[in-house]
Amino acid sequence: MSxxxxxxxxxxxxxxxxxxxxxxxxxxxxxxxxYFKKDEFYMTHDPSKICKTGDVVLIKKLKEQFNRELxxxxxxxxxxMGDITCPLTGKKVVVGQYRDQxxxxxxxxxxxxxxxxxxQAPARGRLEGTQDFTHGETYIKYHEDGKPQPFAV
Amino acid sequence: xxxxxxxxxxxxxxxLQLVRNYAFKSDLKIxxxxxxKIPCFYPEKSGDLSKLTPISGTETSLDFKDSxxxxxxxxxxxxxxxxxxxxxxxxxxxxxxxxIRTVQRHELDLGSMEVKLAKMTATIRRFQEHMENYPRxxxxxxxxxxxxxxxxxxxxxxxxxxxxxxxWVLEKLNLCYKPPPPKYHWITRKESLVKLTDIHCxxxxxxxxxxxKESLKNQQIEFxxxxxxxxxxIRKEQIACNVPVTVSEEDISRENARIEVLKKERAxxxxxxxxxxx
Numbered sequence: 001m002s003x004x005x006x007x008x009x010x011x012x013x014x015x016x017x018x019x020x021x022x023x024x025x026x027x028x029x030x031x032x033x034x035y036f037k038k039d040e041f042y043m044t045h046d047p048s049k050i051c052k053t054g055d056v057v058l059i060k061k062l063k064e065q066f067n068r069e070l071x072x073x074x075x076x077x078x079x080x081m082g083d084i085t086c087p088l089t090g091k092k093v094v095v096g097q098y099r100d101q102x103x104x105x106x107x108x109x110x111x112x113x114x115x116x117x118x119x120q121a122p123a124r125g126r127l128e129g130t131q132d133f134t135h136g137e138t139y140i141k142y143h144e145d146g147k148p149q150p151f152a153v
Numbered sequence: 154x155x156x157x158x159x160x161x162x163x164x165x166x167x168x169l170q171l172v173r174n175y176a177f178k179s180d181l182k183i184x185x186x187x188x189x190k191i192p193c194f195y196p197e198k199s200g201d202l203s204k205l206t207p208i209s210g211t212e213t214s215l216d217f218k219d220s221x222x223x224x225x226x227x228x229x230x231x232x233x234x235x236x237x238x239x240x241x242x243x244x245x246x247x248x249x250x251x252x253i254r255t256v257q258r259h260e261l262d263l264g265s266m267e268v269k270l271a272k273m274t275a276t277i278r279r280f281q282e283h284m285e286n287y288p289r290x291x292x293x294x295x296x297x298x299x300x301x302x303x304x305x306x307x308x309x310x311x312x313x314x315x316x317x318x319x320x321w322v323l324e325k326l327n328l329c330y331k332p333p334p335p336k337y338h339w340i341t342r343k344e345s346l347v348k349l350t351d352i353h354c355x356x357x358x359x360x361x362x363x364x365x366k367e368s369l370k371n372q373q374i375e376f377x378x379x380x381x382x383x384x385x386x387i388r389k390e391q392i393a394c395n396v397p398v399t400v401s402e403e404d405i406s407r408e409n410a411r412i413e414v415l416k417k418e419r420a421x422x423x424x425x426x427x428x429x430x431x
Contacts, residue, residue: 012332054313082316094315109259116258116267121317131202131323133331134312140334142345144186152188153334 005075006042006059010051012137018070019044019051021059044072052125053134054081083124092118183349185342194294196281199301200329205248205278210237215246249275256325266311267322273304274326305330374419377412381405 006023013020021042026035044051044059045067051057056079059072079085084093092099099118106115128135133151141152191198217223217234236244252275256267280297284290308330312319323330338344388400 080316082312082314082319106258106262109261112257112259114255114257116256116318116321118317121321124316124320127320127323131327131329132320133329138331138334140338140340141188142340143349144188151331153331 004061006072007078008042008057008059010053010055010057010081011041012053012135014136015043016049017045017047019046019049019057019074021051021057021072042072043069044074045070046074050074050077052081055079080124179346179350181350181353183346183353185345185349187340187342187345194281194284194297194301196278199277199281200305200331201274201278201281201327202329203327205275205282208236208244208247210244211235212247214239214243215250216243245276245279248279251275252326256322266307266314267318267325270304270307270311270322271326273300273307274328277301277304305333374412374415377408377415381408381412384408 006021008021008023011020011022021044023040023042025038025040027038028035042059044057045062051074055077057074058076058078060075062071062073065071085091086093086098089098094102103111103118125135129150136151138151138153141149193199196202196204211232213220213223213231213234214236220234223231223234232238236247249272252271253263253268256271258265258267262268277297277300280293280300283293284297287293308319308322308328309332311322312330319330322328384400384405388398388402388405391398391400
């Protein structure tokens with residue numbers, strides 16, 4: 001069983017070298033004869049922190065655990081969040097359209113200079129901690145101590 | 154309580170105290186301060202990092218911007234068509250137009266997600282200004298709340314669809330996005346104190362561990378020197394007794410090198426501390 005791969009989504013976790021992965025399965029309740037969601041969480045070794053919250057990743061169990069917490073290792077980021085590539089055509093997709101289709105449409109109308117340019121856009125994650133706080137879990141502010149609490153809502 | 158204690162004293166004839174064990178009371182001196190309530194439509198809650206740039210009011214309103222007749226008209230007529238003399242919503246419209254123009258894909262783009270968000274942001278900031286002046290305006294307040302929630306929802310969608318565009322929009326409109334907390338609950342004294350106690354315990358644990366590590370580090374040089382002495386002794390004895398030699402010169406020199414590195418590190422730390430003190 002240790003060689004099996006697990007497919008899960010990354011959930012927010014502020015630990016260095018590690019990401020938390022949620023593997024969701026459907027479990028049959030024999031009493032109600034209905035399926036219910038069942039989540040399992042795995043702490044995954046990810047030294048360079050490639051994963052971001054929401055990515056769909058493949059993980060595998062570590063052969064030798066070097067830490068009590070980390071049990072799995074990252075094998076592949078299947079779908080990075082918000083940057084999907086179509087597995088059939090290999091083109092980039094946004095919701096129901098290919099990116100080049102959208103681009104062609106805007107070109108017909110005459111693309112404005114200030115418009116968003118996907119090719120020139122920098123890699124994601126540059127606003128982490130300043131304007132984008134999705135890499136950690138937020139909480140309702142319960143205490144006032146004068147220190148900045150970026151994840152308090 | 155004291156009455157009950159005195160009753161018990163008379164009943165049992167001893168000094169037993171009644172123990173109060175129904176309310177959480179910590180021995181630790183942790184002070185809890187309840188955070189002040191910030192209304193949800195305030196900019197610090199809604200995620201608006203900047204306000205609208207004030208308009209001088211001398212600009213022509215949007216409807217008459219391209220009018221040829223107005224260009225050749227009298228100064229007074231021009232003033233009449235400026236934002237100062239037009240209804241308030243004309244100023245809002247011009248704000249909205251300004252904001253949309255910064256993110257539009259093309260000139261006729263009025264329905265893309267960026268534009269929708271820009272439109273909402275302009276309205277939200279305008280409403281926030283209004284709420285500062287008229288805090289009891291319930292109708293606008295409700296509208297503002299709903300609009301903020303809607304914008305948050307749209308930002309959530311955009312993030313899932315196209316992360317780079319989401320970041321670009323955040324930067325362009327100067328917004329801050331925080332995902333919703335996993336659980337909504339009342340803030341209570343007990344729960345907050347439990348959380349603060351947990352944090353206190355964690356801090357204690359880490360500080361103790363760090364101290365222990367520091368003390369071990371301080372003993373490192375001493376330990377290595379003793380190790381070198383022992384290795385040298387073992388080597389000498391093995392050679393003297395004609396037994397296979399298990400400790401090589403390399404082993405000893407390696408340990409010596411480690412000692413030198415450690416000593417250098419310590420000297421650096423000391424000099425940096427001295428400069429800091431000066």
